[in-house]
Amino acid sequence: xxDKRRLLQTPVESFEVESGLTAEKILERMGGISFQGRNxxxxxxxxxxxxxxxxxxxxxxxxxxxxxxLRLALAHLISYRYVDCVVSTGANLYHDLHECxxxxxxxxxPQTDDRALQAAHIDRVYDTLMDEDEFxxxxxxxADFAAGLEARPYTSRxxxxxxxxxxxxxxxxVGILTAAYRNxxxxxxxxxxxxxxxxxxxxxxxxxPGSGHIDVIGDIIESANIVIRKRRTASVVLGGGTPKNFIxxxxxxxxxxxxxxxxxxxxxxxxxxxxxxGGASGSTLDEARSWGKxxxxxxxVTVNADVTLALPLxxxxxxxxxxxxxxxxxxxxxxxxxxxMSMDGVAFPEGRFEVEP
Numbered sequence: 001x002x003d004k005r006r007l008l009q010t011p012v013e014s015f016e017v018e019s020g021l022t023a024e025k026i027l028e029r030m031g032g033i034s035f036q037g038r039n040x041x042x043x044x045x046x047x048x049x050x051x052x053x054x055x056x057x058x059x060x061x062x063x064x065x066x067x068x069x070l071r072l073a074l075a076h077l078i079s080y081r082y083v084d085c086v087v088s089t090g091a092n093l094y095h096d097l098h099e100c101x102x103x104x105x106x107x108x109x110p111q112t113d114d115r116a117l118q119a120a121h122i123d124r125v126y127d128t129l130m131d132e133d134e135f136x137x138x139x140x141x142x143a144d145f146a147a148g149l150e151a152r153p154y155t156s157r158x159x160x161x162x163x164x165x166x167x168x169x170x171x172x173x174v175g176i177l178t179a180a181y182r183n184x185x186x187x188x189x190x191x192x193x194x195x196x197x198x199x200x201x202x203x204x205x206x207x208x209p210g211s212g213h214i215d216v217i218g219d220i221i222e223s224a225n226i227v228i229r230k231r232r233t234a235s236v237v238l239g240g241g242t243p244k245n246f247i248x249x250x251x252x253x254x255x256x257x258x259x260x261x262x263x264x265x266x267x268x269x270x271x272x273x274x275x276x277x278g279g280a281s282g283s284t285l286d287e288a289r290s291w292g293k294x295x296x297x298x299x300x301v302t303v304n305a306d307v308t309l310a311l312p313l314x315x316x317x318x319x320x321x322x323x324x325x326x327x328x329x330x331x332x333x334x335x336x337x338x339x340x341m342s343m344d345g346v347a348f349p350e351g352r353f354e355v356e357p
Contacts, residue, residue, distance in 0.1 A: 023316035042301040050266045052325035055232035059083035062241030066095035073315045075179040086187045087243040090195020100175040142200025151210030155218040156189040161336040191242045225348045227254035234266035240281025248293035257353040263295040270303045
């Protein structure tokens with residue numbers, strides 16, 4: 001028989017509307033309501049705990065968030081080191097590059113005639129429109145850049161760092177790629193072939209044999225070495241997808257080569273997918289424990305919501321609350337411009353896991 005008195009202790013607090021509430025105050029009040037509102041408030045609290053802990057924070061970015069207008073919010077998280085390492089789909093990085101190059105995504109409608117759009121060389125992502133001819137120019141720009149690099153394999157981390165640097169020198173515009181370059185934050189893109197960046201790389205391979213070679217297995221080794229070196233890690237996942245599993249498998253891979261690693265100490269995901277169809281995007285954080293991806297005693301929360309609804313409020317609240325824990329936080333420094341990645345001035349083994357003696 002459950003203890004009735006113990007369970008019925010904390011009343012739900014109705015949200016009181018008040019003029020001039022900040023994002024921080026809104027989330028504070030949402031902590032007293034129910035359902036996904038309370039979960040979003042919990043996400044804010046857990047993210048602050050991550051920043052106050054001596055851990056590496058991985059950010060997973062899936063979906064079409066850059067096309068949907070969130071690229072500068074993500075760049076803010078990177079620039080102010082609310083995160084330490086990014087894992088993204090190629091699409092988010094490509095659409096970020098598109099806007100850094102002075103192009104736009106346009107508001108449209110999901111009811112638009114797609115046959116008419118195709119005839120006009122206009123691409124659609126739900127209610128957002130893009131110029132296909134500008135995309136072709138982007139692909140050529142990426143291809144020319146990749147073809148000009150030394151003909152050898154690159155991890156996606158090294159390639160994207162160099163691409164971000166080239167983009168910054170060319171445009172001087174803030175975005176995900178340029179913020180990561182300027183702040184020495186690694187970006188991994190394990191499914192880079194599944195994007196227009198991959199298409200640009202394939203064009204480079206065609207025009208300049210030996211170019212356009214991305215070593216995604218090297219990405220696995222480098223991401224696991226970050227976990228091995230740091231031990232305490234956190235996962236923030238926006239939208240599930242390949243980035244979610246890549247972040248989680250880094251912890252599992254690290255366990256094979258080092259002692260004392262037991263999954264991410266903090267885990268936060270904002271997803272719309274559901275678990276009962278068996279896909280990774282909708283899988284629960286409790287399920288992740290069975291794999292050793294998330295620590296059994298991890299501080300965790302799942303927010304079942306559209307990221308375009310949740311992230312603007314969450315990131316705006318963090319802009320007010322994160323500076324306090326950041327003052328005490330020891331920021332990890334990465335060396336990203338070379339073939340071999342370094343962390344706090346010490347290089348990782350080239351092409352190998354950092355195995356304990």
